Amino acid sequence: MGERIAFGPYLFDMTNSTLLRGDDVVSLGGRAAAVLQTLLEANGEVVAKAQLLDRAWPDTIVEEGNLAVQVATLRKILGTRPDGAEWIGNVARVGYRLVRDAGGATSGIPAVAVLPFANLSGDDQQDYFVDGIVEELIAALSRFRTFAVIARNSSFAFKHRAVDVREVARTLGARYVLEGSVRLAGPRVRVTAQLIDGASGSSLWAENFDGAVGDILDFQDSITEAVIGLIEPQLRRAEIERARRKRPENLDAYDLYLQALPFMQGVRVVQLQDFDRAIELLERAIALDPDFAPALALAAWAHEMRLTRGGSAPPEVDDAAAALQLAARGLAADGNDPNVMLVAGIVRLTISGEHGTGLALIRRAQAANPNSLLIANVSGYAHFFMGDYDGAIASHERFLQLSPGLAETFWSLNGIARSHLAAGRIEEALAWGLRGLEASEGVDFPHCIVAAAYAHLGRIDEAQAQLARAHAIWPDLTISSLLGRTGQPDGRDRVLVEGLRLAGVREL
Known part of the structure; x- marks a missing residue:
């Protein structure tokens, strides 16, 4: 045969x-x-x-x-x-x-086509510069494993042609199309990018990026970072919304994975019961596609979070064993997926105590996809777990560099404030904590960070005012409940806890 x-x-x-x-x-x-x-x-x-x-x-x-x-x-x-x-x-x-299936029969992973950008400079000799930006975007998008990217040779077949984006999407088998233009005027350049739904032709997101050319390679890198940092969350949100609209009997493994994502990350505060719901959805996804690495990794992370945040597993479930097993299965299914590496590193840090191996996997994930918001954010918390506060700050700053305008930035703003606080840099912690408060309305933990910083600075009245706001959101706030939620060992949040005690938070 x-x-x-x-x-x-x-x-x-x-x-x-x-x-x-x-x-x-x-x-x-x-x-x-x-x-x-x-x-x-x-x-x-x-x-x-x-x-x-x-x-x-x-x-x-x-x-x-x-x-x-x-x-x-x-x-x-x-x-x-x-x-x-x-x-x-x-x-x-x-x-x-x-058109071949991008993600397999059950996973249903979408494909994205990046069309050649239009050169609006009036100089055909600048085509190499415009094409270079598009090629960098294709390469950067290809680092993500939760969607496929149409090969350059296929998308560049449409160069210098007026086309209907919906027809392009049908021809290339793409669910989404990224198109744009580049205008060079002396040392200045404007790049316009637009993400389009391939089925309806409607625009999902559009943005302009202005800058000075300077070193061409550096400029192409900066534009790539800016576009990828904004487009990846837009793709994720569009896919989550698409999965929500599907009838339950029509959900595939990828749809179930998408439905689990908001329970694990996003603009809302994750609650303990969210991990139960995520695990339920991901178990269904894995039953449909046992080798779907993104679902295996997310399920491992859900078990790890439920364990380290003080949640309760059913009597027949061992969260520690499940997290390690699922992470290993994820690596076996796709050891080159940066998100899979990230989760495998996290569970080794927090559960099995393999700190060297865990950090190595996380660093591999960062190198494999330096433009991933998830990796930047989660690796920040991993460095905090290891007591590397400056490393944590660097990772969170990378998140802010990639997507400064996203609602999710409050996670990294608070991560930076918490790291400064743990390092004893109280003034810096307060400054970043106040920025985090502005970006995280209705979230309790930022008020705790700011309250602790105020208390250490002797500004008790201001500290207690922040605590009142935290209690309004989290009525059961105590030192014990706070430590149960953060899941940090060996006094990583010692300065935070001392500040909250000064402000009057009770122990139990």
Whole structure:
């Protein structure tokens, strides 16, 4: 039996050019089989018409219309994809592309296409600069494993062409499309980027970025950071909303993973019962796709959080063992996924005590995807756990650098304030804590940080005013309940606790 390539419900045997659906052989003519095999060999990239003609009619000159007939025959045989689009997409005047499943049959991971940006500078010699920005964006987006990125060769087939974004999305099999433009005027440059829903053509997000070119490579890096830092959360939110709209019986592993995400991270304060709900959703996702690494890693993190934050597991569940086992399974399923590395490092730090291995995994995650907001934020708390307060601050500052305007910035603002407080830098802790308060209305912990800082500075009245606001949100606030929530060992929050005692917080 030769090599077989799967797509949708089909298997194509590359040795004998046979198409199977289940156990049934699908009848194909020799030329249609040659066209299909060539498209499959391209692994989702656009294949030029000339190349397809050479494979189906070797050493023969034929009209392009003959190729169109074979493509039409294949489309009729294959039917449509689950989203209603054709398996074989047409890139006008260029060629064809067979859309392969980006995330597997059960995971349903979406694909993103980054189209060539328009050069509005009036100078074709600046195309290299514009294309370089797009290539950096494709490379940076490709570091995320929760969505696929269409290959450069396929998206660049649309360069210098006026196209309907919805048609591009159908052709490339992309759920989202990123397009934009670059305008150079002397030393100044403006980059405009827009994220579009591929099905409806509606804009999900748009932003302008202005700067001075200076060193070209440095500028391309800074634009990449700025765009990725803003676009990744927008993609995540759009996908979460899409999953929420799906009927329960139609949810796949990826949808269930998305539904679990808000219980683990976001703009809201996570409660102990949120971990129970996340674990329930993720267990269903893993049952559908046992090797879906993002779900395995998130489930490991949910068990770790429930354990270290003082939650209660069912009698038959050992959260520590479950977290370690799921993290190991995640690494086995995809050891190159930065988020999987991150969680595997966290559980080794907090549960098994393998501090060296844990930190090494977290640093690998940071190196593998330096533009991930999640990795920047969580690694900050990991450094805090290890008592490396300056390392924690550096990680949280990286989060703020990537996405300064996001609502989620309060996590990093408070992380910086807490780290300064733990290091005994009270004035700095107060300054950052007040910034955190501005970004986190309705959240109790920032009031605790600011109250402790005020108390250490002898400003007891102001400290108690902050405590009153914290108690209004968290009526059961005590030293004991605070330490149960933070889950920090060996007195990492000693300065925080001492300040709260000075302000009058009771022990139990």
